[in-house]
Amino acid sequence: MITKLISSFVLIISISFFNFTASAAENPIKPFVVVLDAGHGGHDHGNKGKPGSGYKESDISLNIVLKVGSELEKLPNVRVIYTRKTDVFVELRERAAIANRADADLFVSVHCNAHHSDAYGAETFVLGLHKSQANFEVAKKENEVIYLEENYEEKYGGFDPNAPESLIGMVLMQEEYLDQSILLASLVQNNIINNLKRKDRSVKQAGFWVLHNTYMPSVLIETGFLTNKVEGAYLNSAKGQTEMAREIGNAIKSYINSLSISDDKIKHPEVKELEVEKAIETTKEDIFEGITFKVQLAATSKKLDPRPNNFKGLKDVERDKEGGLFKFYYGNTSDYNKIQVMKTFAQQKGFPSAYIVAFKKGKKLNVSEVLKSKAN
Secondary structure, eight states, X not given: OOBSOOHHHHHHHHHGGGGHHHHHTTOOSSOEEEEEEEOOBTTBOOOOOSTTOOOOHHHXXXXXXXXXXXXXXTSTTEEEEESOSSSOOOOHHHHHHHHHHTTOSEEEEEEEEOOSSOOOOEEEEEEXXXXXXXXXXXXXXXXXXXXXXXXXXXXXXXXXXTOOTTHHHHHHHTGGGHHHHHHHHHHHHHHHHHHHOOOEEEEEEEOOHHXXXXXXXXXXXXXXXXXXXXXXXXXXXXXXXXXXXXXXXXXXHHHHHHHTTSOHHHHSOOOOHHHHHHHHHHSOOOBOTTOEEEEEEEEESSOOOOOGGGTTTOOSEEEEEETTEEEEEEEEESBHHHHHHHHHHHHHTTOTTOEEEEEETTEEEOHHHHHHXXXX
């Protein structure tokens, strides 16, 4: 648990959302971009409540998200992007990538909880290291969807939902956004608990992949437990979904309004080189003997000088010619966890399509095969 709700501050922000329309219109150039993520979808139904209930987390979360988006779309200078608007399967990494490509200002993921007991109540998560076994179990459940994807070993860089030690460095890199994420999470909790009279399971930290891979303030909302008879029926109802969407939407409006008095450095913090070094030092090593990992930034027919001002400030960029193209690489290490941190930094600096490549004695290898070779 991070903190109890910041009651007085949250109350002030909540009251101020009625002034949102005027403040949002102050920046006519770039709209405030909100990415709404309905958890699960397609062949991944999420949890189904108690046996025989007929509930589908994927449907409920989608209904809530579409209602939230419908209200936000009425606001001037706000652009809403959905990771899905129908019952389709979207990979976890693609959900984060959608937000990163859009240069989003906010990422909100909506889910429903489940438990073998009659647990009930709402809780909102921000990215962080697990503070308790309970937090770990919630994150583990949501992260395990990666096993439904093809070639997940390569896509997720050896990330193991059962033991995600490599999240440590990533979490450190995103501390810049933590205060803003906590503020939004607190606003969401405040609205749901006080206005809908739901049980408060508080604001918490846990290592969700979908939050860890986004480069903006991000929260994941567990709206309640489908496995609780009363709460499950409420969340499956049109009334419950409409009310939940209303409170989440109002929390987002209040959050946006709070930023109108903030300077640009607070709105758009930048990860510094020193923070990357700290993240690398703290991340658990994962050495592959004889293998060199690099982050490929770009491939072009132009012979660019690999100096920092040509690559958004990134230092020590290498250029290599392969066929008719020049390829540009950042990083050079046998530590796979280190190169993941460097990839995250490169993406945050403005290379959202950057990816990891592997070499052995100068020959390029398939990364997934390299990862599998160590596991065997």
